[in-house]
Amino acid sequence: MKRTTEFIRTLTEEKRNYIQEYFRNAPDWLKDSLQLVHVPAGNLFVEEGDLADRVYMLLEGQVCAMEQRVLGIQYKHYTFSPIETFGTMEIISGIEGYMTSLCADTDCVLLKTSRKKYEKWVGEDSHVFRIEAAKIGEYLLKQARKERLNVLVGGAERVALKICSIYEKAKDQAVCISRREFVETTGLSERTVSRILGGFEDRGFISRKGWDVQVTKEQYEEIRHLLNDTVSPLAEYE
16 A cells, blocks of 8 residues: 555656545545556567456556457557546446456556455445546447447548547647557557558648658648538547
8 A cells, every 4th residue: 555655646747646536435445455567668568358357457557448349350449547446337337247348558556455345445435436437428428429430431430539639638749659559449440550551641630750650740730620521520549
């Protein structure tokens, strides 16, 4: 517990305040059960269908939800940033196995506890139950919107939406994106992604840096303007 407390003190004020509010009514036996774990980038720490016997809270890093049941293709359908909890949807839904596979996209630091202890707490504490129910609803809504976009728009729009999403999260900083990331997050083949990016490069929407794609503010604005003709500015593509 001491190690966990010391690490939480190193987090930003915003994160510390969220954790304090989240565990506001948590009993000591729950707090004492929290373990600090480090997961290196690329490691799959939750696999779909496995017994959901652990709950995790992401403190640092990025985690992606992965679909890998079709033709062995790894499709990253959602990216999580701190603070986020995993395993709570299964508890609230009464499901025994994890509903999706989770992989560390970057080096991650998480808190871990047993499902049994967390389930007992969330069943007694309406405050944390409401927090989790709201986050689950938001996640499911975003997923549904993304899947509707995939049905309604073409491959070029999917790639453009992904570029805009990454750039907007970088807060007006030029970004460098690997071609593999487009394949893993849009569900398009590598050949299709390469063809689309080649067309974007010919039109000056992106630049190349080796095998990666580089996007500046000016290029982002051109892509966003292009998208506005077909896709609402409110559209999100995680």
